Amino acid sequence: MEGRVIIVGGGLAGLSAAAMLTQHGLTVTLLESRPRLGGRAGSFLDTTTNEWIDTCQHVGMGCCTNLLHFLKLVGVDDLFREERELTFIGPGGERCRFGDHIGPAPLHLAGAFRRLSYLSIGEKWRLGQDLSRLAHPHWADVHDLSFDDWLSRHAQSSDCRDRFWDVILVSALSERAARISVPAARNVFVDGFMSNRVGWRVYLPTAPLDEIYGQRLTAWLMSHGADVRTQAGVQRLExxxxxxxxxxxxxxxxxxxxEFVLAVPWHRVRDLVPSSLVDHPVVTAADQIEAAPISSVHLWFGRPVLDVPHAVLVGRLGQWVFTRAQSLNPQPSTLSSNLHYLQVVISASHELAAKPQAEVVAAVVTELGEIWPEANGASLVHGRVVTEHRAVFSPQPGVEKLRPAQQSPMANLQLAGDWTQTGWPATMEGAVRSGYLAAENILRRMGRDASLVQAELPTSWLAQRLFGLRDKRP
Ligand SMILES: Cc1cc2nc3c(=O)[nH]c(=O)nc-3n(C[C@H](O)[C@H](O)[C@H](O)COP(=O)(O)OP(=O)(O)OC[C@H]3O[C@@H](n4cnc5c(N)ncnc54)[C@H](O)[C@@H]3O)c2cc1C
Known part of the structure; x- marks a missing residue:
């Protein structure tokens, strides 16, 4: 067997597979149908301001060990900053600082949890008990139940859905508790917040995604011998x-x-697999995966509006708001260099599809004005809504059975993408894991046993003792 590999799809799954395979000396051709790499983690040119804008803010977390490894491997980790403090803004405008403190997980976030002043002491007490129950493998080992049902059956604080559970889950999984399986919800809380001190920390890009995954990564791949071809849409594998x-x-x-890696979203697979696989159960299962939408509202104000770099908004239409330094844009237009840009993210935005853009923009601006009165006096120069209808797969009960392994039924074809079996939801981490797993399979077929997938963060001794968790590291 020789070492020529074709990778179809230049999103994070295809890119991470390409990076690993070139590192191991294989000859890689990456074929991407669009003019730019990055896939869903991409940017677009806003023609009014002539600015490159990320389709949606992409947030990584400390528990994303493969994503962080990949960013370092390809030398773009300098274009991310670690945030050790978040601001939660309660339904009544309460500002709550969220950051870790000394002590092992889960004690490191006890102070931050205490500071969530929009929850009563009784609610926090009950939430603490529910979180502890959720972390115990015994209580959460139910795959066919929605998290909403689990809350109703096992938890004491289902009344905190809107102000606690859904705040975290919607941001992480782009669905509400009623459309999330128990294991998916459990992973968010346990891996992100309860088992390691740094798992919850947030990583934000400091440059447009197109610069990171497009320009910088293309240069890296080409300098490592890969043939990167954009506007090279594949019709079918033969x-x-x-x-x-x-x-x-x-x-x-x-x-x-x-060797071939098909690293396209699940809804593109049927069209591209070799014709003998079209009716294979793997492909028909993928067809049944449901999608969840994410909307981002892009706003340009005449003067600064926020006094924090970003904030989590509780009990509102908008769930996160981010500012972004103007200096991030390499060639801002005269118009944009005088404007102050904000992005408001609305995940699980099912009900927005039917609403006119102007209505959504107005609702979000009104909300911002309730929190930051400065927004009321600031003129909104430009606003637009971008909705990705198939942003991620919906992590509903039963979805795990529909997600295929990277090794396809054909020996020399790997599937990759955030939707394949990774143990993770649809995230950049999941996409990179799938790329590493696909690359591992190809190397194994060549008789080279390389272990590429990175270890999880260690589980603290206290979390092991309190919740009966195992340390997931080998
Ligand atoms: C609005 C939004 C917000 C998000 N926010 C976050 C976040 O904050 N944090 C996080 O971790 N994740 C987030 N995600 C999820 C994350 O973007 C995805 O999980 C990840 O980028 C998926 O990567 P992928 O490589 O699996 O798929 P994709 O990025 O979809 O890549 C697939 C590629 O295949 C290409 N392709 C398709 N058909 C063909 C063809 N015929 N020939 C050649 N190429 C083809 C596509 O053009 C695309 O570039 C968000 C996603 C969206 C949409």
Whole structure:
């Protein structure tokens, strides 16, 4: 077997597979249908301000060990900053500082939890008990129940859905408790907040995503010998004698290789797999995966509005608001250099689809004015809503059965993408994990046993003792 690999899809799954395989000396051709790399973690040019704007703010966390490894591997980790403090703004405008303190997990966040002043002491007490129950593997080992049902059956504080559970879950999984499986909800709280001191910390890009995953990564891949081809949409993979032999491009060009990685979203798979796989259960299962939408509201004000870099908004339409330094844009227009940009993220935005953009912008601006009165006097120069209808897969009960392993039914074809089996929800971490797993499989087929997937963060001794958790590291 030789080492020519074709990767279809230049999102984080394809990019991470490409990076690992070039590192191991394989000849990689990356085929991406769009003009730019990055996939869903991308940017667009706002023609009014002539600025590159991220389609949506992308947030990484300390528990994303593979994502952080990948950013370092390809030398773009300098374009992220670690945030050790968040601001939660309660329904009545209460400002609550959220940061870790000394002590092992989960004690490190006890102070932050105490400071959530929009929850009563009784609610916090009950939430503490529910979180502890959720962390215990015994109580949470139910795959066919929605988290909403679990809260109703096992928890004492289901009344805190809107002000606690959904605040965290909607941001992490882009769905509300009623459309989230118990294991998916449990992973968010346990891996993110309860088992390690740094798992919850937030990583934010300090440059447009297009600069990070597009320009910088393209340069890195090419300098490591990869052939990166954008505007190279694949029509279908071609097979011969039960193996994939080539990728046929929409242009008619046919490129042969020895190994293939199909790193496209689940709803593109049927069109691209070799024809003998079209009716395979793996493909029909993928067709049943449901999507969840995410909207981002982009606002340009005539003067500064926020007095914090970002905030989590509790009990409002907008869930996170982020400012962004103007200096991030390499060539701001005269208009944009005088404007102050904000982005408000609305995950699980199912009900927004039918609403006119102007109505959504007005609702979000009114909310900002309730929290920051400065917004009332600041003129809104430009506003737009971007909705990704198939932003992520919906982590509903039963979805795990629909997610395939990276090794496809054809020996020399790997599937990759945040939707494949990674143990993670649809995130950048999940995408990178899938790319590493696909690369591992290819190397193994070549007789090279490389372990590429990074270890989880260690589970603190206290979390092990309190909740009966195991340390997931090998
Ligand atoms: C609005 C929004 C907000 C998000 N926020 C966060 C966040 O804060 N944190 C987080 O961790 N994750 C977030 N995510 C999820 C994250 O973006 C995805 O999980 C991740 O980027 C998926 O990467 P991927 O490589 O699996 O898929 P994709 O990024 O979808 O990449 C697939 C690529 O395949 C290409 N392709 C498709 N068909 C073809 C073809 N025929 N030929 C060639 N190429 C093709 C596509 O153009 C695309 O570039 C968000 C997603 C969205 C949409």
């Amino acid at each position: 097979e011969q004698n039960g193996e994939v032999v080539a990728a046929r491009l929409r242009s008619g060009e046919v490129i042969a290789a020895d």
